[in-house]
Amino acid sequence: MSLTIEQKLKHYRMSKAEYDRACELVGHPLREIEWPLFSALWSEHCSYKSSKIHLRKFYNKNARVLEAEGENAGVVDLGEGERVAFKMESHNHPSFIEPYQGAATGVGGILRDIFTMGARPIALADYLCFGEPKAPRMEYLVNGVVRGIGGYGNCVGVPTVTGQTNFHSSYNNNILVNAMAVGLFRPNDKVALSKAKGPGNLVVYVGAKTGKDGVHGASMASESFDSDSEKKKPNVQIGDPYFEKLLIESCLEVIQKDLVVAIQDMGAAGLTSSSFEMASKGQVGMEMHLDKVPLRDSSITPEEILLSESQERMLMVVEPAKFAAIQDVFAHWGLDAAVVGHILPERIVRLLWQGEVLIEIDPDILVEHPPKYERAFNPWSWKNRKADQPVADQKNETRWGTPDQASRRFITRQYDQRVGLKTVQDCEFPVALIKLPDSGRGLGIAVGCRPEIMRIDAKLGGYDSIAYPALQMACQGIQALAITDCLNFGNPEKPEIMSEFVASVEAISEMAKALDAPVVSGNVSFYNETLGQNITSTPATGLVGLRSNIEHLKASTFQAEGEQVYLVSLNLIHLHHAWGTDPSQPAQWSGTWDTAKVVKFIEQTRKLAALSKVSSLRAVSSPGVATSLLKMSLAGIGVGQESIHASEKQPNGLYQIIVSGTDLSETLPTIFVGSSVSITEIGQTRKDKACESQKLTYEKAWGKHFENLA
């Protein structure tokens, strides 16, 4: 059956203008096999066509950065021979359709981005946004996503050490599932790259066999949802973490034995993107025999082979003399390594099926020349900003026991947090800390982005998505070093969405530069829109940082009685009635953002965290000081209920910390010298019976909101 151009455009999710551009570049009307290639590689998901011109603005280099954009993940030098590769990625669309597999394959995919570079994955983090607990399917989605992340991460043996879970109605029909993976290169480990090289070298396929799962996954992820998303279930990939575990071990082994020239995982758009990207990056060509690709289904067509997103597969370039050694390693792990082609000197990708040439094309056309859209946006003007200062009689509700202020134990308990013997601080802590095995230093990991700040103002929220996790790290004496991001936004064709995107990207970059923590990897997820409703713009971030040792960490809960407790507020941005009875209404704010002042406050907090007279330290979280005091009291030592009540009237500074210790009254002004801060004595730590019942409320709240998930 032959389709009209219009039908094909719809099927392959391309616009007429894009089709015309493709025809012009290849010099003829698109042939049958060319359609799926353009559809996949020119999809938003693969080409970043709406975001590229803005992503270039990111501060992404300093002396520590070994690899940034263009590779599978960013690589940062920690000194002493230790390096980390890390990245964050979204799997929002598949997770909404099929939560278990969607989330599981999200974890699998981000892990492959890390070990394909030769780094051993040592930690996972997740950033999740769900709708209201009572929204349709929400309990099912929460359950499936959490099980999926655990099911995959636990089995491959990578600990999940930190994360964040948010709830808001804007995610009712479009949840966010972002996973971050961190991999470690020990002092003598090699970094592998994806640049194909050396005409005559073999193209080798390793890992799971190719099936029909995930065909058109990339273009699906580049489209808004409609009411029959359910029908897209067959587009969702199926993961096998057992296979991934074997792939991790075998790939790391061949990389460290120096047996591969180049390697890349088959992620979005599968074999198509890995082969074309490897060839284009290396400025070489590639001949590939699709009939040599190991298949799990003999009825699969060449087009489906090219677009399949079957999981746990890698493509390698190997010198012919080393192929036997490669085969030995993979055979040891029970995996096949199949030669599917070779590298050509001329810059052309030639695909064959049973001896017949299907296509010959310059890979740059697909990889380097997708359309780039300068989507309409408006210069940013602050939203919800008021000139006057907050009124004195405002009172914050603690919101204790709401979904936002409920224990996440139900989630974190399902994750293996300790496999690998490196976990110093697990999911119970505001930020994770991992012990680096060779130097003994601490590697901090935190995720960021407070959607409630994004709803107030997208630029403020962008700054905050770096500043807040950096402040949380500082409380643990960790210096933020580098950043990955996962920019989840709605429909970029709508100027108000694009404006928020641009504003937050600029803010992130400015903050990254001021902290000298470059953005070294990342992912953009657009079209988080269902039936015209866009999600809260959510630029999730992942930060890695360093600490010179893992000793003398400050507690994030009160530890001892009789200590003085102080609130230190940076006098910069104040939120008005931020967390009142109607949390759906964005708060108003006043003040003037000043990046340098925020960075200084973060640095001073890190100095504070080094003092032995400080025993606990915590960044105040969104619902204000009183809520944070309740959180700090979860270990059974509190400040007394009258102090909690009094602190409900504390102004909501965007950046505040609570510190407890001895003899701090003169120390604090010295530490924060040169910053405009307010230092307020909150009270004294003491045993408080109410802590026990407040802890119970916090722990039971989850079950109140999710009756079947207690």
Place this chain on the structure above:
Amino acid sequence: MSRSVGVIRFPGTNCDRDVFEAVQMAGLKAEWLWHLDRFEAKKYRALVLPGGFSFGDYLRAGALAARSPVMDSVREAAKSGTPVLGICNGFQILCESHLLPGALVKNESLRFQDEWVDLTVVNAHKAFGSNLKSGASLKLPIAHGEGRFYASEAELKRLWDSGQVWLTYKHNPNGSLQNIAGVMSDDKNVVALMPHPERAMKAWMGSEDGQIIFKTLESIL
């Protein structure tokens, strides 16, 4: 020359490197064994089957690993007196191999559980933690989805009567019958527990109690 501790890896074992490291932290030599390997019965000071997801937990946790060639050698070694320790998935494999009594079924919660647990030593094992006294406490982490110890009533009675119950949970996390967290074989050469002693070797990990389990292997030459 003092013998090494053999650490057995199956495809999908993921606590293998951790156990290897823990054995070394306890001052002993460790040596890898692969699922296809065969070895002489008295070659190793002790053998450890680490946790993880051998063969992806396909069919049943431990079922496929139990039928691997290396397990024939493990069986012979156990018979000749070599102490054998199973941790988590290693426990499941040893039950599936019928080297240990009982079975491990899905947690009562029907979910994976990662948490710290307090344990009571019921009967000390002669090799792994031999200096522990009956009634001693240990704090170790668990991380499993199928850790609920199950056996018939008659079998349970026999285990208690013959001193084969190694460890019990102070607060049962997973519905294990009679709070059992670890058991020994009839001849007491084979022993296993669901918690992970290798994850509790240093104070910064949250507990040092796991050291005791490995350290006492020193007395075996």
